[in-house]
Amino acid sequence: GYTTDPAKVLLTSRLFEVMVFLLGWVILVKNLFSNPAQRYKKLVFELLVAIFLIFSALLRWKVFGDFSEDALLFTRKYFILNALVFLIFVQELGKFSLLVNRLKLSPSLVFILSFSILIFIGTALLYLPLATTSGISLIDAFFTATSAVCVTGLIVVDTSVAFTHFGQVIIMTLFQVGGLGIMTFTTFFGFFFKGSLSIENSLFLRDYINENNVGEITSTLIKIIIFTVLVELVAAVLIFVWTEPALFANDSGRWFFAAFHAVSAFCNAGFSTLSSGLYEPGFRYLYHMHLVVAVTIILGGIGFPVFINYYNYAYRVLRGAVRSAIYGEKYRHTPRVSNINTRLALYTTGALLLVGFVCYWYFERNHTLSGLSPYGKLVTAFFGSVTPRTAGFNSVDMTAMSMPTILIYLILMWIGASPGSTGGGLKTTTFAVALLNTWSVATGKMRVEVFGRQITAETLRKAFAVIALSFLTIGMGVFLVTLFNPELALIDVAFEIFSAFSTVGLSLGITSSLTTGSKLVVAVVMFLGRVGTLTILVAITRKTAELRYKYPEETVFIT
Amino acid sequence: GYTTDPAKVLLTSRLFEVMVFLLGWVILVKNLFSNPAQRYKKLVFELLVAIFLIFSALLRWKVFGDFSEDALLFTRKYFILNALVFLIFVQELGKFSLLVNRLKLSPSLVFILSFSILIFIGTALLYLPLATTSGISLIDAFFTATSAVCVTGLIVVDTSVAFTHFGQVIIMTLFQVGGLGIMTFTTFFGFFFKGSLSIENSLFLRDYINENNVGEITSTLIKIIIFTVLVELVAAVLIFVWTEPALFANDSGRWFFAAFHAVSAFCNAGFSTLSSGLYEPGFRYLYHMHLVVAVTIILGGIGFPVFINYYNYAYRVLRGAVRSAIYGEKYRHTPRVSNINTRLALYTTGALLLVGFVCYWYFERNHTLSGLSPYGKLVTAFFGSVTPRTAGFNSVDMTAMSMPTILIYLILMWIGASPGSTGGGLKTTTFAVALLNTWSVATGKMRVEVFGRQITAETLRKAFAVIALSFLTIGMGVFLVTLFNPELALIDVAFEIFSAFSTVGLSLGITSSLTTGSKLVVAVVMFLGRVGTLTILVAITRKTAELRYKYPEETVFIT
């Protein structure tokens, strides 16, 4: 229902109008001072767009009289006009991002800015009266948008109750775009429409998706998108099949549920359209569906580099098999199956899943697992081992969990998913490198070696920095939230901040009782966790040119 | 008073007897199979000692009839005989440690074993009826001995009430020996009596006191001992002067109080003969005395390498001044004042003290600082900033502290003192190296540089390993204590474990309510914290010989 506060609705539409108005002027000015050699048609079109945007803003403004009530009416009735303005607005923003490219900002800064802008847009959209059933505060809209863009899933308002279908679609879009990485998206579409990638984009993507061969970046990107769509599609179909029709008003609602949860699972977003997540009565015992969600989470969290690595391997093997079958070629040796990154990610993920499963099974046998069927126990323990590693879905009542499980969850959350995945956290490889280094130092080795490879000093230093920064961020987060909400217990606050930093989204139930200060802190921690503390530091620090001097080396006394 | 449980007294004396009996046999067998070329006199003396020890044990055993009551009587009446047996026992143990040297154990293993043996002896001594006023359980004796040897200061029984004067002297001896490092002690006395150091001892001490010049090790050791005695003496005199005579029964009691607290402060032990520490009524407002304790703590916690470094500098400058005054020599340039270790330790210590002071002042202004005089506030805030960095004295009521201060204390405790000092924790230099590395990675430098020196890759790897191990240990500790004492709040448990790991000794008051399992866990954490997790790992892992191969390098994806 539209029981929104008129004053707030007015503020939202004013905000939108200002943006539209400014953008119109930017386009206008840009075209007036642009190179006259550019095509005449395009110039006219751009000028028309600019005038349309400015006129739309003026139309709703006081320019034609003081009619705050009429502005509201306008918002409701002229929906098509609004949609048109919005589309042009987004399109122009896309062009604007190309303009940003020319500013020669560092790729990491662009990466950070793109997340920030997405959060900003998400906040505005979720603040629209259309998105909510009875309105939310600006901070709650901001928190929800941040949580969605950073694929965290912490919620201050109930997604199923507070947001309309439109609002839920916005949230889903935000975590799909945020999960894949906006850069992946924009670059993909940039490539799709332009047929090629700029060299800057290529270089950044090389780091971002860990693809060293610049020539293969575009094909890698396409593989990533196809992989994502494919997994999400299959997951959605399976979720659809394994839910009961009686739980939904109609098939369309059931499909939306399936799609929402498939995307949310693959992106490790943890958002759900159910108030109690998968613990919702009616969904609680749909173990097949839980399994689908768990497997989708793992596929999303394993990281695209691992997928690409195995895809290439499978492709070579298959091609070899087909060739030998058709042309009678002899067996040809395929190169090294997987690089060290893939192996570390896979082994660590496997080990963590196993440890998590055993611990959950043991420590929850008299808590959340009591009274379940054997199959239910199996699936729930498996789910409980998968979800804290950045997924954030819950298939049990979190407040009924035993203390040991909560502490194990803290560790699992902190480690998080694999790098280059949709998930957050310290990352499995960082954790593995930390352990390998410790072992190597303990055995007196001068080098860190694993799987017949030596890990570079640069990798070690980065891992060390990432771990140090994670503690700095988590420490500051806990400290500040404790300051703003002194009544909360440390365990609840720690759980919340670990959850935010690793973009997990599990909570012991305090999120909605946070004060505005704490919400801002949690939002910042989510952002730092998703974008990466090191990325931010790299973006804001002045780069040192290559050093042509060398100081004498000296050891420091470390005991 | 002697209200001890007879059964327990019997057990203690039986334990002692078994040890005496076994040692007697060891000496006997050793001499029977020994080289006959050794001096006749010594052989006879050793054999006599062996027979005396065995006979003492047999005398008290059932061999001459079943007289448990008589054994008790013997314990009380034949005090001189007992003391004689004990002296010989200790002397033989000392010789035994020389024997251990010949086993070619790795220095780190010897280091660990020496702490273990000291704890074992301490436990036996504190379990003696003489040491306690009304007896304590074996686990409490073990916990207290561990706490004293590891200079932690966590207590399960009230030191001022549960222990006799004899017991308190034992505790004081344990933390003096444990604080300086038993190796330093034994090596010093070994040197003192033998006039030289074994090469193995020298090499280990080189690492332990960070003295690279092997030739200077003995003089360095002597400097350390003299520095310790001097500081403790001055501190004791000042503490004596700045306490009120009315607080003590007599001057001897006042001197004991002064000596106990001077040694406890210098060794960062944190033990006190007052039930409420320096917060005890009558001592609470003796701010001069608090200042003396705080400064003594800092001197003990700054680390011997720093002291040696400045001593050498001051010596050179003085010598230069004297020479130029007497012989009219020209000014001679003195080499680099302080090495990188000294600078890092000093700057970090200074920064932490400042941050701690400001935070304490701000967050405690309405808590533990309220109602104090301006001078009192100044001293208490300073003391509050000094004590969590492994000292563990309290001059305020810990339970009245505000939550932000507690969280800041967690961080300060975790960082701890400087390496090579009497204190524990991660160490200031490790913390500094972690920050420097993070900054260097963020600014895209390929090397970590500070004060015109490059930090070696080896140092970075060690620091990384130490930090990783600290979290592993603290995490396991918190987890296990939560398992054994599920009723305790996380903040209390975390505070206790951080305190134990960094051998701080502050507590939010749960130590005495720990179950036996938890006490053992805390004791192990104290031990790991004092000896060093890395030292233990180095001692127990199989060493890798120098590697003659080299794997190809490969980076791992760290975001």
Ligand SMILES: [K+]
């Ligand atoms: K999540």
Ligand SMILES: [K+]
């Ligand atoms: K201490």
